[in-house]
Amino acid sequence: MTNPAIAASGLRKSYDGRTVLDGIDLTVPEGTVFSLLGPNGAGKTTAVKLLSTLITPDTGSGDIRVAGHDLATEPQAVRxxxxxxxxxxxxxxLITGEENMLLMADLHHLSKTEGRRVTAELLERFDLTDAAKKPASTYSGGMKRRLDIAMTLVGSPRIIFLDEPTTGLDPRSRHTMWQIIRELVTGGVTVFLTTQYLEEADELADRIAVLNNGKIAAEGTPDELKRLIPGGHVRLRFTDPTAYRTAAEALHDATHDDDALSLQILSDGSQRDLRTILDRLDTAGIEADELTVHTPDLDDVFFALTGSTTVPAQSKETAR
Incomplete structure (x- = not known):
């Protein structure tokens, strides 16, 4: 990885003697979604504030570069x-959606003509043109969030930090926001996402880091993290009792469910492991009526890595 969008080593931050970030390392490739997961109070928002120059890291933190710029010596370039x-x-x-956008354009020192052009384009892109002249206080939660991100894009940032962007949104608005994030990344933007919705990280993130007690407990792709947790298996279901008994005799290491006429074989869900199981079935002349692969989900990963008894707020109302 030659030019990561974000590269931080030994990131540290304490408040009133309490360590929030205890020397974490983060590397985010350009044009990807990187998600930081963790329990409430784990330090996700603190990490965002540090990397976006809103607060300063503690003495002893290592090198931190954002968009190729040194956070300590080039904060303006980072911003x-x-x-x-x-x-x-x-x-x-108190002001309209359009006025919010034009205010951001002024803050980015765009000319009046350029500011109006960018404002019109972004309002249309985020389906806010019809509501542009209305006070933002009349907007729904999803509309306000779309306007919020549109305002963020006025300056054409290369990296966007989204700190729990869909909290409180209904399922439809949340899915709309997911599509917006995907489109941003397709356009080359790097997204640093913190979220309490595990399904959201699973849907969007190229890589996920799980933050717990100020340290990175694990990092990887969603699939890599799921394979860290035991419990994956392949389930074979039969409709013919005779075929089921034959299979049960051949597969001594399988767990039997005589009532359901099904067998479970431990598997990490990888292609290699699945191929090995299929070869065993072919060798034994076993043909199941149904074969399904079950792997642990991010809920299981979160429980195992953080020791939490409660998983973050879930979007269980959306179909899996």
Whole structure:
């Protein structure tokens, strides 16, 4: 990886003697979605604030580079390359959506003509043109979030920090936001995402880091993280009792369910492991009526890595 969008080593931050980030390392490739997961209070928002120059790291932190710029010596260059959408909307409800956008254009020192052009393009892109002249206080939660991200894009940032961008949104608005994030990445933007929705990280992230007690407990692709946790298996179901008994005799290591006429064989869910199981079935002359692969999900990963008894807020209402 020659030019990561974000590269931080030994990131540290403490408040009133309490360590929030204890020397974590982060590397985010350009044009990807990187998701930081963790329990409430794990330090996700602190990491965003540090990397976006809103707060300074503790003495003893290592090298931190964002968009190729040194965070300590080139903070202005970092700010020029990034956009931040925090947990709480930055939208001013007393003015219209269009006026919010034009205000951002002024803050980015765009000319009046350029500001109006960018504003019109982004309002159309985020399906807010019809509501542009209305006070932002009249917008729904999903509309405010879309306007919030549109405002972030006024400066054409190369890296966007999204700190729990879909908290409180209904399922339809959440899926709309997912599509917006995917489109941003397709356009070459790097997204640093914190979220309490495990399904959201699973859907969007190229890589996920799980933050716990100030340290990175594990990092990898969603599939890599799921394979860290035991419990994956292949389930074979039969409709013919005779075929089921034959298979049960041949597969001594399988778990039997005589009532359901099914067998379970431990598997990590990888292609190689599945091929080995299929070869065993072919060798034994076994043909199941149904074969399904079951792997642990991010809920299991979160429980195992954080020791938490409660998983973050889930979007269980959306279909899996």
């Amino acid at each position: 020029a390359a990034i956009g931040v959408t925090g947990q709480f909307s930055a939208v001013d409800g």
